[in-house]
Amino acid sequence: MGTIYVTGHRNPDLDSVCSAYGYAQLMNLQDPDNKYIPVRCGHLSDSTRNILEQLDIDIPEYMRDVYPKVSDVMLRADHRIDADDPLTAVAAIYEKNTPSAIPVYEKDDFYGLLTVDDITNWTMRELSRDNKITSIPSVRQIMSKQGPTLDVHDLFDDAKVMLQSAGNRGLAVYDENGYAGFVTRRCFLNIPRYNVILVDHNESNQSIRGIETANIVGIIDHHRLDAIKTDQPIFICAEPLGSTCTLVYQQYIRNNRTPDPVTAKVLLTGLISDTLILKSPTTTGEDVVAAHVLASICRIDLDKYGLSMFSQVEGMSERDPKDAILSDFKTYTQNGVRIGIGQCEVTTLNDLSDYRDTYESTLNDVKTMQGLDWAVLMITDVIHEHSALLCTDHRGNRFLPYKALDKNLFDMPDVMSRKKQLLPEIIHAVGE
Ligand SMILES: [Mn+2]
Incomplete structure (x- = not known):
């Protein structure tokens, strides 16, 4: 009997943790000869932990790395x-x-x-x-x-x-x-390798430490592909859907199984979180179908649950600015310009002026700390489908197509997605 770890990416969000949990559950049913253990390779933010604690499951344990050990x-x-x-x-x-x-x-x-x-x-x-x-x-x-x-x-x-x-x-x-x-000495003749399934990511630099020494046995993901080479043929399921939890749900269907109500709620949680209650432009018809089926299995009202989930996300003023900015921060290099884009979800933008100055100065610290040329923070009101963009000084600010509310602050009505909506404008702005 072998052990296979199922892990999401670093800085684990709900989609990562919930898809790892749901997929490990499915595989334990499908392949009882092996043991599938969901883990997370990073620490949870307070709000992610709060939401997981209400799900009535053992939260996947933190696993530091998959380097072989004594x-x-x-x-x-x-x-x-x-x-x-x-x-x-x-x-x-x-x-x-x-x-x-x-x-x-x-x-x-x-x-x-x-x-x-x-x-x-x-x-x-x-x-x-x-x-x-x-x-x-x-x-x-x-x-x-x-x-x-x-x-x-x-x-x-x-x-x-x-x-x-x-x-x-x-x-x-x-x-x-x-x-x-x-x-x-005999113990060291062959190097042991951990078996790992990657969910919600496929790039080694986003994965659990030591992944280069591990045996990757599967990938379930909805991001761009920049995967690690493997020695053996493996199972890969990669589709541009709104959430990895939707892909995991589809694996249940493919294997003629129905998730139990607890697992259904776990998958629904990741799905609602990653698609911003099905309102993000990354949402596909398949996400909508999956969400409704999962909601009916666990007998909850999808919209009500989504709103209650997002209302538990702490307001920007209550969070530590540096933690908030870095909790979901991605860096890109375009035309030699190093750019960092963070995203925070909120339920209102009315209190923006209360925290804007603090966050702008912290954003500048993050820019310096990470050696970036331009750092921006997208603050997304998931209820009203409206974002604001806070930026550090950079010539690219002039080329953004958004209405300036103030110096280094822009209004982005109907913008919800970093990858689909904001990133193309940022890339365009640095090319000008
Ligand atoms: Mn995801």
């Missing part, structure tokens, strides 16, 4: 040798297999590793002395100096180098509770 190759002995046992006690173990290291205990505590080198060295020493072995020593008596110890979380590559340079046959491994196991 814990993935570590051995645990199925026998127990005490430091005061005679060396002959070891013979019984060698009858069954020939380990190059054996953990040794002193009563209940781990004492050290007895290696095959210790046994050989002692035997050779005895034989060279008078050509026959007269007394049997205890295990403790022949154990040589111990090498450095490893931690279960140490990276495979680092541990391999450490074992090689230590010149020992094996090294002991510890975790937070003490001795956990040991590794020998």
Whole structure:
């Protein structure tokens, strides 16, 4: 039985977390021989966490990276040798297999590793002395100096180098509770690889750290394709729909299954969030159909649920400006101009003047910090389908087709989508 992790992108949003959850659920039904675990590779914003907490599910756990670690190759002995046992006690173990290291205990505590080198060295020493072995020593008596110890979380590559340079046959491994196991050179012959399914992204720089060392076994996504090369043929489902959760829903249908009411609500949550209650121009007919079916499965009123979801999103004045700007911030390079575009969702633009100055100065800090030429923040009122655009000083501001409300602030009625509506205008402006 294998483990397959299903992860969305960094800075996880609701579509990422909900599609990972829904797809792992489906795959656990489809392929019970393997275990599919939804994870997230970044921390949740407060509002994303709040909404997930109301869904009655175990929120996918944070997974830092998929680099292979010592814990993935570590051995645990199925026998127990005490430091005061005679060396002959070891013979019984060698009858069954020939380990190059054996953990040794002193009563209940781990004492050290007895290696095959210790046994050989002692035997050779005895034989060279008078050509026959007269007394049997205890295990403790022949154990040589111990090498450095490893931690279960140490990276495979680092541990391999450490074992090689230590010149020992094996090294002991510890975790937070003490001795956990040991590794020998044989553990490092093959590098273990994590199995990962990517949802809501396919680019390695947006994925979980260490993805380049992993085995990608599937991709479900609705973004542009800039995927990683794979060794094996894999399942890819990529369509320009409004939400990855719609694609996951369609996989249920394709496999003749219906999501249970809890999963339906999870998928609906990601779908409503990514399509801004089906109002974003990225929304397709398939998103609309999926949303209505999912809403009927979990028996909730789609619009009411959408509004209640977005009303839980904190207002701009209550959020930390830097966190708010960076929570959904994408960078692009066009004609040598480095541009950063953030987007925040709100339920009204009436309080814009309260926070505009603070956000403008923070936007300037972000621009400097990230080495950008031009940073803009799109503040989208999802209820009234209306955005405002806050910009840092840049010549491109003059070429934007929007009405200026003030210096560096523009009005964008009916604009909801960064990728479909704003980005083309920004690219045009830097080309002027
Ligand atoms: Mn998405």
